[in-house]
Amino acid sequence: MSLMNNDPPVLGDVIAVLERTPATLAALLDGLPEVWATATEGAGTWSPLDVVGHLIHGERSDWIPRARHILAGDPRPLAAFDREAQFKESSGQTMSARLATFERQRRENLATLKAFGLTSEDLSRRGLHPELGEVTLGQLLATWVVHDLDHVGQVARTMAKVYGTTVGPWSAYLSILSDRPRP
Protein backbone atom coordinates (compact mmCIF):
# COMPACT_ATOMS: atom_id res chain seq x y z
CA MET A 1 0.00 0.00 0.00
CA SER A 2 1.32 3.40 -0.93
CA LEU A 3 0.70 6.53 1.11
CA MET A 4 -0.26 8.25 -2.16
CA ASN A 5 -3.77 7.39 -3.23
CA ASN A 6 -6.96 9.07 -4.23
CA ASP A 7 -9.34 6.44 -2.93
CA PRO A 8 -11.99 7.60 -0.49
CA PRO A 9 -11.22 6.80 3.14
CA VAL A 10 -12.60 3.69 4.85
CA LEU A 11 -15.44 4.90 7.06
CA GLY A 12 -14.42 2.66 9.98
CA ASP A 13 -10.89 4.10 9.93
CA VAL A 14 -12.31 7.64 9.97
CA ILE A 15 -14.60 6.94 12.90
CA ALA A 16 -11.83 5.14 14.83
CA VAL A 17 -9.83 8.37 15.02
CA LEU A 18 -12.73 10.80 15.37
CA GLU A 19 -14.20 8.93 18.32
CA ARG A 20 -10.85 8.95 20.17
CA THR A 21 -10.08 12.68 19.98
CA PRO A 22 -12.26 13.91 22.88
CA ALA A 23 -10.78 11.35 25.31
CA THR A 24 -7.27 12.07 24.02
CA LEU A 25 -7.61 15.80 24.68
CA ALA A 26 -9.32 15.21 28.03
CA ALA A 27 -6.48 12.90 29.14
CA LEU A 28 -3.90 15.47 28.05
CA LEU A 29 -5.58 18.68 29.22
CA ASP A 30 -8.23 18.21 31.92
CA GLY A 31 -7.00 19.54 35.25
CA LEU A 32 -3.66 20.78 33.88
CA PRO A 33 -2.10 23.80 35.60
CA GLU A 34 -2.77 27.15 33.88
CA VAL A 35 0.84 27.44 32.78
CA TRP A 36 0.11 24.71 30.22
CA ALA A 37 -3.55 25.34 29.42
CA THR A 38 -3.21 29.01 28.49
CA ALA A 39 0.26 28.96 26.93
CA THR A 40 0.59 30.13 23.33
CA GLU A 41 3.41 30.17 20.80
CA GLY A 42 3.37 33.98 20.75
CA ALA A 43 1.06 36.78 19.56
CA GLY A 44 -1.74 35.57 17.30
CA THR A 45 -1.27 31.89 18.15
CA TRP A 46 -3.65 29.66 20.09
CA SER A 47 -3.49 28.16 23.55
CA PRO A 48 -4.73 24.60 24.24
CA LEU A 49 -7.83 26.29 25.70
CA ASP A 50 -8.40 28.16 22.40
CA VAL A 51 -7.89 24.96 20.40
CA VAL A 52 -10.65 23.11 22.26
CA GLY A 53 -12.98 26.08 21.63
CA HIS A 54 -12.10 25.90 17.93
CA LEU A 55 -12.88 22.18 17.81
CA ILE A 56 -16.28 22.84 19.42
CA HIS A 57 -17.07 25.40 16.74
CA GLY A 58 -16.14 22.86 14.07
CA GLU A 59 -18.56 20.32 15.55
CA ARG A 60 -21.34 22.91 15.43
CA SER A 61 -20.68 24.56 12.12
CA ASP A 62 -18.37 22.66 9.87
CA TRP A 63 -18.23 18.90 9.43
CA ILE A 64 -21.78 17.60 9.70
CA PRO A 65 -23.45 20.67 8.16
CA ARG A 66 -21.08 20.38 5.19
CA ALA A 67 -21.70 16.64 4.88
CA ARG A 68 -25.47 17.30 4.80
CA HIS A 69 -24.96 20.00 2.17
CA ILE A 70 -23.06 17.60 -0.09
CA LEU A 71 -25.51 14.72 0.50
CA ALA A 72 -28.41 17.04 -0.37
CA GLY A 73 -26.77 17.73 -3.75
CA ASP A 74 -26.93 21.45 -3.03
CA PRO A 75 -25.06 23.15 -5.92
CA ARG A 76 -24.25 26.31 -3.93
CA PRO A 77 -20.80 26.67 -2.31
CA LEU A 78 -20.38 25.22 1.19
CA ALA A 79 -20.71 27.83 3.95
CA ALA A 80 -17.41 29.44 4.89
CA PHE A 81 -15.87 28.35 8.20
CA ASP A 82 -14.96 30.97 10.82
CA ARG A 83 -11.54 29.99 12.18
CA GLU A 84 -11.72 32.57 14.99
CA ALA A 85 -15.26 31.91 16.25
CA GLN A 86 -14.05 30.33 19.50
CA PHE A 87 -12.93 33.72 20.82
CA LYS A 88 -16.57 34.77 21.04
CA GLU A 89 -18.44 31.49 21.44
CA SER A 90 -16.34 29.80 24.13
CA SER A 91 -15.24 32.98 25.90
CA GLY A 92 -15.07 32.53 29.67
CA GLN A 93 -15.62 28.76 29.63
CA THR A 94 -13.20 26.60 31.59
CA MET A 95 -11.13 23.86 30.04
CA SER A 96 -13.24 21.17 31.74
CA ALA A 97 -16.47 22.71 30.42
CA ARG A 98 -15.05 22.95 26.90
CA LEU A 99 -13.80 19.36 26.95
CA ALA A 100 -17.23 18.12 28.10
CA THR A 101 -18.99 20.11 25.37
CA PHE A 102 -16.62 18.81 22.73
CA GLU A 103 -17.09 15.21 23.90
CA ARG A 104 -20.88 15.48 23.76
CA GLN A 105 -20.99 17.20 20.38
CA ARG A 106 -18.55 14.76 18.82
CA ARG A 107 -20.56 11.81 20.14
CA GLU A 108 -23.77 13.25 18.69
CA ASN A 109 -22.09 14.03 15.36
CA LEU A 110 -20.67 10.52 15.04
CA ALA A 111 -24.13 9.10 15.73
CA THR A 112 -25.42 11.32 12.90
CA LEU A 113 -22.58 10.23 10.61
CA LYS A 114 -23.30 6.55 11.26
CA ALA A 115 -27.03 7.14 10.70
CA PHE A 116 -26.27 8.48 7.21
CA GLY A 117 -25.44 4.85 6.29
CA LEU A 118 -22.93 6.07 3.71
CA THR A 119 -22.05 3.89 0.74
CA SER A 120 -18.74 4.16 -1.11
CA GLU A 121 -20.71 5.87 -3.87
CA ASP A 122 -21.81 8.50 -1.36
CA LEU A 123 -18.16 9.14 -0.46
CA SER A 124 -17.56 10.18 -4.07
CA ARG A 125 -20.39 12.73 -4.06
CA ARG A 126 -19.21 16.22 -4.88
CA GLY A 127 -19.67 19.65 -3.40
CA LEU A 128 -18.28 23.10 -4.09
CA HIS A 129 -15.86 24.57 -1.56
CA PRO A 130 -15.94 28.40 -1.49
CA GLU A 131 -12.16 28.66 -1.99
CA LEU A 132 -10.88 25.22 -3.01
CA GLY A 133 -13.40 24.36 -5.73
CA GLU A 134 -14.71 20.84 -6.18
CA VAL A 135 -14.36 18.50 -3.21
CA THR A 136 -15.87 15.12 -2.31
CA LEU A 137 -17.61 13.87 0.80
CA GLY A 138 -14.76 11.37 1.29
CA GLN A 139 -12.25 14.22 1.23
CA LEU A 140 -14.35 16.12 3.78
CA LEU A 141 -14.33 13.16 6.18
CA ALA A 142 -10.57 12.61 5.74
CA THR A 143 -10.09 16.33 6.43
CA TRP A 144 -12.11 16.05 9.64
CA VAL A 145 -9.61 13.39 10.81
CA VAL A 146 -6.48 15.28 9.79
CA HIS A 147 -7.88 18.49 11.30
CA ASP A 148 -8.24 16.70 14.67
CA LEU A 149 -4.69 15.36 14.47
CA ASP A 150 -3.32 18.73 13.38
CA HIS A 151 -4.75 20.31 16.52
CA VAL A 152 -3.57 17.50 18.81
CA GLY A 153 -0.10 18.11 17.40
CA GLN A 154 -0.51 21.86 17.88
CA VAL A 155 -1.45 21.41 21.55
CA ALA A 156 1.62 19.22 22.16
CA ARG A 157 3.87 21.69 20.37
CA THR A 158 2.46 24.70 22.22
CA MET A 159 2.91 23.00 25.59
CA ALA A 160 6.46 21.91 24.70
CA LYS A 161 7.47 25.49 23.99
CA VAL A 162 6.66 26.51 27.58
CA TYR A 163 9.94 24.75 28.40
CA GLY A 164 11.78 26.05 25.32
CA THR A 165 14.70 27.33 27.40
CA THR A 166 14.06 25.35 30.60
CA VAL A 167 15.50 22.25 28.92
CA GLY A 168 18.89 23.97 28.57
CA PRO A 169 21.30 22.34 26.11
CA TRP A 170 18.83 19.51 25.41
CA SER A 171 16.94 21.87 23.10
CA ALA A 172 19.35 20.68 20.39
CA TYR A 173 17.68 17.24 20.46
CA LEU A 174 14.05 18.34 20.79
CA SER A 175 12.98 19.27 17.31
CA ILE A 176 9.42 20.12 18.35
CA LEU A 177 10.83 23.26 19.97
CA SER A 178 11.81 24.70 16.60
CA ASP A 179 8.66 23.63 14.72
CA ARG A 180 6.53 26.33 13.22
CA PRO A 181 4.05 28.31 15.20
CA ARG A 182 0.56 28.15 13.79
CA PRO A 183 -0.91 31.49 12.67
Next chain:
Amino acid sequence: MSLMNNDPPVLGDVIAVLERTPATLAALLDGLPEVWATATEGAGTWSPLDVVGHLIHGERSDWIPRARHILAGDPRPLAAFDREAQFKESSGQTMSARLATFERQRRENLATLKAFGLTSEDLSRRGLHPELGEVTLGQLLATWVVHDLDHVGQVARTMAKVYGTTVGPWSAYLSILSDRPRP
Protein backbone atom coordinates in the same frame (compact mmCIF):
# COMPACT_ATOMS: atom_id res chain seq x y z
CA MET B 1 5.92 36.04 32.51
CA SER B 2 8.18 35.51 29.56
CA LEU B 3 8.60 32.21 27.78
CA MET B 4 12.36 32.79 27.96
CA ASN B 5 13.77 31.89 31.33
CA ASN B 6 16.48 29.80 32.86
CA ASP B 7 14.70 29.03 36.11
CA PRO B 8 14.31 25.37 36.98
CA PRO B 9 10.84 23.97 36.28
CA VAL B 10 8.17 23.76 38.99
CA LEU B 11 8.05 20.10 40.03
CA GLY B 12 4.22 20.06 40.16
CA ASP B 13 4.03 21.34 36.57
CA VAL B 14 6.45 18.63 35.43
CA ILE B 15 4.50 15.85 37.13
CA ALA B 16 1.17 17.18 35.81
CA VAL B 17 2.28 16.51 32.23
CA LEU B 18 4.27 13.34 32.87
CA GLU B 19 1.40 11.64 34.67
CA ARG B 20 -1.00 12.38 31.79
CA THR B 21 1.04 10.98 28.90
CA PRO B 22 0.18 7.27 29.29
CA ALA B 23 -3.57 7.95 29.36
CA THR B 24 -3.24 10.39 26.45
CA LEU B 25 -1.51 7.81 24.27
CA ALA B 26 -3.88 5.05 25.38
CA ALA B 27 -6.90 7.21 24.46
CA LEU B 28 -5.38 8.00 21.07
CA LEU B 29 -3.93 4.60 20.16
CA ASP B 30 -5.46 1.66 22.01
CA GLY B 31 -7.62 -0.43 19.67
CA LEU B 32 -6.85 1.68 16.59
CA PRO B 33 -6.89 -0.10 13.22
CA GLU B 34 -3.46 -1.20 11.94
CA VAL B 35 -3.54 1.41 9.18
CA TRP B 36 -2.94 4.04 11.88
CA ALA B 37 -0.86 2.10 14.42
CA THR B 38 1.84 0.93 12.03
CA ALA B 39 1.96 3.93 9.66
CA THR B 40 5.29 5.74 9.29
CA GLU B 41 6.38 8.92 7.54
CA GLY B 42 8.61 6.90 5.21
CA ALA B 43 11.81 4.84 5.43
CA GLY B 44 13.69 5.30 8.69
CA THR B 45 10.78 6.99 10.49
CA TRP B 46 8.75 5.59 13.37
CA SER B 47 5.20 4.33 13.60
CA PRO B 48 3.02 5.06 16.64
CA LEU B 49 3.81 1.48 17.71
CA ASP B 50 7.56 2.22 17.54
CA VAL B 51 7.10 5.47 19.48
CA VAL B 52 5.45 3.70 22.42
CA GLY B 53 8.33 1.19 22.45
CA HIS B 54 10.78 4.09 22.53
CA LEU B 55 8.96 5.70 25.46
CA ILE B 56 9.14 2.40 27.37
CA HIS B 57 12.90 2.25 26.82
CA GLY B 58 13.18 5.81 28.15
CA GLU B 59 11.34 4.84 31.33
CA ARG B 60 13.75 1.94 31.85
CA SER B 61 17.03 3.51 30.87
CA ASP B 62 16.95 7.25 30.68
CA TRP B 63 15.10 9.60 33.00
CA ILE B 64 15.20 8.09 36.47
CA PRO B 65 18.65 6.46 36.08
CA ARG B 66 20.04 9.83 34.94
CA ALA B 67 18.33 11.65 37.81
CA ARG B 68 19.89 9.20 40.29
CA HIS B 69 23.28 9.68 38.66
CA ILE B 70 23.07 13.46 39.11
CA LEU B 71 21.70 13.22 42.66
CA ALA B 72 24.56 10.87 43.58
CA GLY B 73 27.02 13.54 42.47
CA ASP B 74 28.67 11.03 40.14
CA PRO B 75 31.27 13.01 38.13
CA ARG B 76 31.34 10.54 35.21
CA PRO B 77 29.27 11.31 32.09
CA LEU B 78 25.65 10.16 32.08
CA ALA B 79 25.14 6.86 30.25
CA ALA B 80 24.36 7.33 26.55
CA PHE B 81 20.75 6.71 25.51
CA ASP B 82 19.96 4.22 22.73
CA ARG B 83 17.34 5.84 20.51
CA GLU B 84 16.73 2.62 18.57
CA ALA B 85 16.46 0.15 21.47
CA GLN B 86 12.70 -0.33 20.99
CA PHE B 87 13.30 -2.32 17.79
CA LYS B 88 14.84 -5.10 19.88
CA GLU B 89 13.20 -4.68 23.29
CA SER B 90 9.56 -4.27 22.27
CA SER B 91 9.71 -6.43 19.16
CA GLY B 92 6.52 -8.46 18.66
CA GLN B 93 4.57 -6.75 21.44
CA THR B 94 1.11 -5.43 20.62
CA MET B 95 0.08 -1.83 21.00
CA SER B 96 -2.12 -2.67 24.01
CA ALA B 97 0.73 -4.52 25.73
CA ARG B 98 3.14 -1.64 25.10
CA LEU B 99 0.67 0.95 26.38
CA ALA B 100 0.11 -1.07 29.56
CA THR B 101 3.86 -1.43 30.14
CA PHE B 102 4.42 2.27 29.58
CA GLU B 103 1.61 3.18 31.99
CA ARG B 104 3.00 0.95 34.74
CA GLN B 105 6.61 2.08 34.32
CA ARG B 106 5.65 5.75 34.25
CA ARG B 107 3.56 5.34 37.39
CA GLU B 108 6.46 3.66 39.19
CA ASN B 109 8.94 6.27 37.98
CA LEU B 110 6.75 9.14 39.15
CA ALA B 111 6.45 7.48 42.57
CA THR B 112 10.27 7.35 42.63
CA LEU B 113 10.54 10.98 41.53
CA LYS B 114 8.15 12.10 44.27
CA ALA B 115 10.03 10.01 46.85
CA PHE B 116 13.24 11.91 46.02
CA GLY B 117 11.61 14.88 47.80
CA LEU B 118 13.52 17.29 45.57
CA THR B 119 14.27 20.82 46.76
CA SER B 120 14.83 23.70 44.37
CA GLU B 121 18.53 23.39 45.28
CA ASP B 122 18.44 19.80 44.05
CA LEU B 123 17.02 20.99 40.72
CA SER B 124 20.20 23.04 40.21
CA ARG B 125 22.50 20.06 40.78
CA ARG B 126 24.77 19.38 37.85
CA GLY B 127 25.74 16.37 35.79
CA LEU B 128 27.83 15.77 32.69
CA HIS B 129 26.01 14.80 29.49
CA PRO B 130 28.19 12.69 27.16
CA GLU B 131 27.58 15.03 24.20
CA LEU B 132 26.00 18.22 25.54
CA GLY B 133 28.34 18.93 28.46
CA GLU B 134 27.06 20.33 31.74
CA VAL B 135 23.34 19.92 32.44
CA THR B 136 21.17 20.28 35.55
CA LEU B 137 18.60 18.01 37.13
CA GLY B 138 15.94 20.67 36.44
CA GLN B 139 16.87 20.63 32.75
CA LEU B 140 16.64 16.83 32.74
CA LEU B 141 13.11 16.92 34.17
CA ALA B 142 12.01 19.63 31.71
CA THR B 143 13.46 17.50 28.90
CA TRP B 144 11.46 14.48 30.08
CA VAL B 145 8.29 16.59 29.66
CA VAL B 146 9.21 18.02 26.25
CA HIS B 147 10.33 14.58 25.04
CA ASP B 148 6.84 13.22 25.88
CA LEU B 149 5.16 16.09 24.04
CA ASP B 150 7.50 15.78 21.07
CA HIS B 151 6.45 12.15 20.65
CA VAL B 152 2.73 12.88 21.13
CA GLY B 153 3.12 15.43 18.33
CA GLN B 154 5.02 12.91 16.22
CA VAL B 155 2.25 10.32 16.60
CA ALA B 156 -0.40 12.85 15.53
CA ARG B 157 1.71 13.95 12.55
CA THR B 158 2.45 10.38 11.44
CA MET B 159 -1.23 9.44 11.60
CA ALA B 160 -2.25 12.60 9.73
CA LYS B 161 0.04 11.73 6.83
CA VAL B 162 -1.86 8.48 6.20
CA TYR B 163 -4.49 10.79 4.65
CA GLY B 164 -1.95 13.08 2.97
CA THR B 165 -3.68 12.76 -0.40
CA THR B 166 -7.06 11.44 0.78
CA VAL B 167 -8.00 14.97 1.91
CA GLY B 168 -7.75 16.20 -1.70
CA PRO B 169 -7.55 20.00 -2.11
CA TRP B 170 -7.90 20.51 1.68
CA SER B 171 -4.20 19.62 2.03
CA ALA B 172 -3.55 23.32 1.38
CA TYR B 173 -5.08 24.15 4.78
CA LEU B 174 -3.61 21.29 6.82
CA SER B 175 -0.08 22.36 7.63
CA ILE B 176 0.67 19.21 9.65
CA LEU B 177 0.81 17.34 6.34
CA SER B 178 3.91 19.25 5.26
CA ASP B 179 5.68 19.19 8.63
CA ARG B 180 9.03 17.48 8.81
CA PRO B 181 9.38 13.76 9.09
CA ARG B 182 11.41 12.70 12.10
CA PRO B 183 14.58 10.77 11.31
